[in-house]
């Protein structure tokens with residue numbers, strides 16, 4: 001594959017070229033990895049930046065419906081929108097990709113939209129790298145907004161929040177006063193909490209739920225990356241397309257404030273350091289995954305269990321054999 005012409009076509013914003021490039025970064029084949037690196041290096045100088053919006057929420061909360069409505073609103077304003085998904089392997093059956101295609105039917109027909117369903121999965125480390133590279137490709141292709149969706153099952157939110165400029169948490173209206181068991185750590189990542197399905201019979205409940213979360217957010221420790229009034233909770237209806245413009249206004253004003261105050265840049269720099277650190281860790285662990293390393297580990301294990309070698313010396317010896 002000619003990466004030169006592929007990069008030219010991506011820079012021109014060709015969706016088919018972008019799709020092919022993402023397939024390339026998703027591949028585990030060594031020759032594909034090499035081509036992917038070359039391509040990313042060629043595109044690195046494009047200087048284009050998108051607003052990266054992470055979106056998380058439990059199954060059925062309305063993520064796909066929201067992305068469709070929200071994405072349609074953005075393309076209606078002349079913006080180009082890319083949608084990527086991050087899914088830990090265990091969380092879903094293959095069926096929902098099909099479901100997503102039907103749910104994002106309008107958006108998938110928009111010429112200014114690009115939708116990439118999640119690939120078949122391996123470990124989260126691999127998913128994170130592929131998503132990071134897919135984001136870089138979408139930015140080079142000139143997308144204004146990249147939406148990164150994940151189903152809320154713990155670890156994947158961390159990945160998405162470390163890849164995003166803004167993190168949205170989508171919640172459903174809840175009866176009673178329980179806070180839906182949303183983990184504190186996940187609430188702390190959110191810049192905006194959107195209570196979806198604020199329509200019909202659910203509207204009053206949604207309004208109450210929103211007030212509950214607004215209260216809960218006020219109790220969290222103030223974060224340096226927020227202006228007055230953030231993080232905030234709002235109601236939306238993805239189906240009736242209500243509240244989407246207000247939500248977009250809030251996202252833009254938060255983004256503007258962060259840009260003006262140097263927080264946007266600092267955040268991206270911190271994310272780059274975070275991913276560097278993660279890559280180093282993964283690469284080191286991968287070195288333990290070879291037959292030689294495993295055999296050495298087994299041998300040293302026997303020494304340690306017999307008490308002939310202490311664990312720290314054994315570890316040092318093992319690490320000494322890796323290079």
Ligand SMILES: Nc1nc2c(ncn2[C@@H]2O[C@H](COP(=O)(O)OP(=O)(O)OP(=O)(O)O)[C@@H](O)[C@H]2O)c(=O)[nH]1
Nearest residue numbers: 058059060061062063064065151196197237238239
């Ligand atoms: N009343 C109402 N229903 C909604 C709204 N948004 C989504 N739904 C419904 O909720 C159900 C789930 O919506 P999806 O968009 O598929 O939810 P999801 O979060 O993408 O679900 P997964 O992909 O399974 O994680 C569908 O039946 C939608 O029609 C809304 O704003 N109001």
Ligand SMILES: [Mg+2]
Nearest residue numbers: 063064096100
């Ligand atoms: Mg969905």
